[in-house]
Amino acid sequence: MKAKSIKGVSLEELKVGLQDSIQDGFSPTLAFVFASVMLDREAIRTLFSEANISVFGATTNGEFIDEETEKGSAAILLLDLNPDFFEIYYADFDQDNYRRTAQILSEKGQARFPEVGFMLATSHAATDGEQVLMGLRDSCGDQIKAFGGAAGDQYAFKETFVFSDHWESDRGMVLLAIDETKVKMEGIATCGWKAIGTERTVTKSEGNHVYTIDDIPALDITVKFGGIENATEENANLMVEIAANFPLQLQREKGDPVMRPGLVIDWTDRSFYTSGTVPQGSKVRFSLPPDWDVMEKVVQGVKTLKDTKMPEADALVVFSCAGRILSLGPLMSEELEGIKNVWNVPMAGMFSNAELARATGGNLEMHNLTTCTVALKEI
Structure with missing residues (x-):
């Protein structure tokens, strides 16, 4: 061919x-x-x-x-x-x-x-x-x-x-x-993104809507992990920063983890929607920003x-x-x-x-x- x-x-x-x-x-x-x-x-x-x-x-x-x-x-x-x-x-x-x-x-x-x-x-x-x-x-x-x-x-x-x-x-x-x-x-x-820290538990989610991780609002725990400043609704670049640098790594029973970056924030409860399903009770880890x-x-x-x-x-x-x-x-x-x-x-x-x-x-x-x-x- x-x-x-x-x-x-x-x-x-x-x-x-x-x-x-x-x-x-x-x-x-x-x-x-x-x-x-x-x-x-x-x-x-x-x-x-x-x-x-x-x-x-x-x-x-x-x-x-x-x-x-x-x-x-x-x-x-x-x-x-x-x-x-x-x-x-x-x-x-x-x-x-x-x-x-x-x-x-x-x-x-x-x-x-x-x-x-x-x-x-x-x-x-x-x-x-x-x-x-x-x-x-x-x-x-x-x-x-x-x-x-x-x-x-x-x-x-x-x-x-x-x-x-x-x-x-x-x-x-x-x-x-x-x-x-x-x-x-x-x-x-x-993927290549490196995981860091201990496994955490998704304590509340529906489909791709992640409400809490370790009983903490998904946005808050992500912002704390990433050391992100100005995590407010007025920050138009916040979600891009989170999605590109601090995605969740969804752990699977076999094989490599699957990346689930947050894409849309629900400011009423500081939860967010990810790119795909994150089952309640599943284990996730955070990621380091990418390097060479x-x-x-x-x-x-x-x-x-x-x-x-x-x-x-x-x-x-x-x-x-x-x-x-x-x-x-x-x-x-x-x-x-x-x-x-x-x-x-x-x-x-x-x-x-x-x-x-x-x-x-x-x-x-x-x-x-x-x-x-x-x-x-x-x-």
Whole structure:
């Protein structure tokens, strides 16, 4: 399988990039399209559909094809994969039926291919990524291979989109089913944030609404731990500081912990809403602000994936949390360059609102502050 990556800030640039890519006889059939919400998605979809290229698309908080990160552009990975080896499914969510929708779509993929793996993207901030992954497990079993992310909108947190050739949705999912007898797919989700202090108990929560930790309001205990000043409603940057630097690490019975940063504060009781479910009674630890080791751990994890499961790859797709670039700033390019250099093949990716992948040594999870790297190789 041959792959090429292109990028552009306008439809004209993308047209030129596509034309340049096919000058040597390259004939792409599949495009991963990670695009700013500000771009004309209908025109982009038409560009590829008229070229008979299937589209797996999502809007972003930023995008990249190599180590250079962009905003307001489209980053696209083109593959000349045999159309018999993949299928794209999509659907709108109706009345929060995330689990059932994912189950129905993945059942189609399972019926299409004897050994199937998935890549997926979801839209809308209220979408429960954990329920989506449960739907995949319902149809395909606990060991199903699945990787993806939640669409972004340049940090506005208002309206995100997933799309394919002739469809888009601000409250839906797009699912790429891959025949794993023809295409090998392996991935890894790594965070790198270090935990500190003793385990604490979530003493009151409902879903992703965390009221108290050790019987102390969630905001108050987090602010005390982080030594944060000016923890008032007037501080517009408070939640960004908490989410990016002091996320909760939700402990699991097996595998790595899952990051659960606070995103929205309820000032009536100083509780907050996290990115995903935090069960009452669960154990959490706080995190240290990130340092250079955070990036080194991600790159080392990708190197281990190559050494143990994926010695060769044709292409890379990366879903990296939007919170990572907020925390790491310009250093984010170092992490992306490190990932790219492991296989040195075409790559494209996005900064997402959440990452969907199996935790190291654990279950399929909805992650945050995590980089999910997916390697593809035609067999």
